[in-house]
Amino acid sequence: MNRIEIRRPDDWHLHLRDGDMLAAVVPATARVFGRAIVMPNLKPPVRSLEDARAYRDRILAALPEGSSFEPLMTLYLTETTTPEDIREAAESDFVHAVKYYPAGATTNSDSGVRDLERVYPVLEAMERHGVPLLMHGEVTDGDIDVFDREAVFIERHLEKLRPRFPELKMVLEHATTADAIDYVKSAPGPIAATITVHHLMYNRNALFEGGLRPHHYCLPLIKRERHRQALVAAATGGNERFFLGTDSAPHPRHAKESDCGCAGIYSAPAAIELYAEIFEAAGALDKLESFASLHGPDFYGLPHHEDRIALEKREWTLDAELAAGGETIVPLRAGASIGWQVKD
Numbered sequence: 001m002n003r004i005e006i007r008r009p010d011d012w013h014l015h016l017r018d019g020d021m022l023a024a025v026v027p028a029t030a031r032v033f034g035r036a037i038v039m040p041n042l043k044p045p046v047r048s049l050e051d052a053r054a055y056r057d058r059i060l061a062a063l064p065e066g067s068s069f070e071p072l073m074t075l076y077l078t079e080t081t082t083p084e085d086i087r088e089a090a091e092s093d094f095v096h097a098v099k100y101y102p103a104g105a106t107t108n109s110d111s112g113v114r115d116l117e118r119v120y121p122v123l124e125a126m127e128r129h130g131v132p133l134l135m136h137g138e139v140t141d142g143d144i145d146v147f148d149r150e151a152v153f154i155e156r157h158l159e160k161l162r163p164r165f166p167e168l169k170m171v172l173e174h175a176t177t178a179d180a181i182d183y184v185k186s187a188p189g190p191i192a193a194t195i196t197v198h199h200l201m202y203n204r205n206a207l208f209e210g211g212l213r214p215h216h217y218c219l220p221l222i223k224r225e226r227h228r229q230a231l232v233a234a235a236t237g238g239n240e241r242f243f244l245g246t247d248s249a250p251h252p253r254h255a256k257e258s259d260c261g262c263a264g265i266y267s268a269p270a271a272i273e274l275y276a277e278i279f280e281a282a283g284a285l286d287k288l289e290s291f292a293s294l295h296g297p298d299f300y301g302l303p304h305h306e307d308r309i310a311l312e313k314r315e316w317t318l319d320a321e322l323a324a325g326g327e328t329i330v331p332l333r334a335g336a337s338i339g340w341q342v343k344d
């Protein structure tokens with residue numbers, strides 16, 4: 001197959017940042033994706049309906065002229081979030097979910113939750129109002145190996161939360177392990193997982209290929225090959241519980257290439273093209289549309305897009321770095337060739 005058409009896709013996990021960085025990165029997503037779930041881990045985080053409204057306005061103002069891209073906003077769950085915050089958010093037409101970060105787990109997560117039981121009243125309100133809980137599913141305990149953080153989160157927390165809030169919509173964000181895939185496939189109640197393109201492309205050798213590779217460092221970490229294969233099977237398998245979420249997370253080059261480098265991979269400039277490569281290699285290009293364009297809206301209760309995009313099998317080379325305000329960002333597959341291209 002040299003050309004495919006799919007309904008316009010959405011990105012169900014995206015970091016757009018703010019200010020100059022926002023202006024630099026939002027066009028890459030808006031060129032292809034119709035909507036995106038925008039993560040709230042700004043500094044300070046997006047906690048209230050008013051924060052979300054103001055951030056949404058800044059995103060809309062940064063969009064290229066004529067773009068119909070729709071940012072779907074999220075609130076950052078803290079131990080001071082109230083059931084009233086949830087009711088307000090549910091009544092708005094632009095907040096679509098609440099994001100749980102364990103305190104200290106990832107970039108800008110200091111305000112995250114330390115004790116899940118303290119937010120149970122908020123989770124009850126979310127369950128009642130139909131607001132999905134999006135989870136950065138990792139524990140942060142110092143005695144747990146960093147490669148096991150997701151599996152232990154599932155065992156210690158998710159397996160308790162799922163039956164405690166049977167109607168709560170849950171998304172295990174950026175699933176990275178076979179454990180996550182198995183759990184999400186068989187768990188009762190409304191649950192799904194997003195899968196990034198970098199976790200489909202690489203196993204953990206990519207972190208150390210010929211030397212330390214900061215541009216392959218993200219959280220949750222990329223895992224062993226058997227986990228990558230489980231993710232590919234899930235993404236390409238047609239199961240409605242799995243859908244596209246890039247977790248595109250730009251950081252300036254100097255913040256990644258540092259003695260304490262930031263976690264996050266900037267994949268937006270070639271995201272759908274790289275997913276197409278993976279689906280092609282798996283012999284499953286016919287499943288790309290359901291993963292990228294149908295399962296996500298179905299889970300969130302939103303309509304499918306009516307228009308389509310076309311992808312053609314044609315080599316092109318992504319820039320080695322991209323300008324962002326006064327900074328540069330190194331995207332995923334920087335300076336390398338990509339096998340599929342979106343036709344304008």
Ligand SMILES: NC(=O)N[C@@H](CC(=O)O)C(=O)O
Pocket residue numbers: 015041106107108136217218219220247249250263264265
């Ligand atoms: N994925 C990452 O490695 N980083 C994300 C945060 C996150 O999604 O955990 C970021 O905001 O930079």
Ligand SMILES: [Zn+2]
Pocket residue numbers: 106136173174219220
């Ligand atoms: Zn995360």
Ligand SMILES: [Zn+2]
Pocket residue numbers: 013014015039247249
């Ligand atoms: Zn993320």
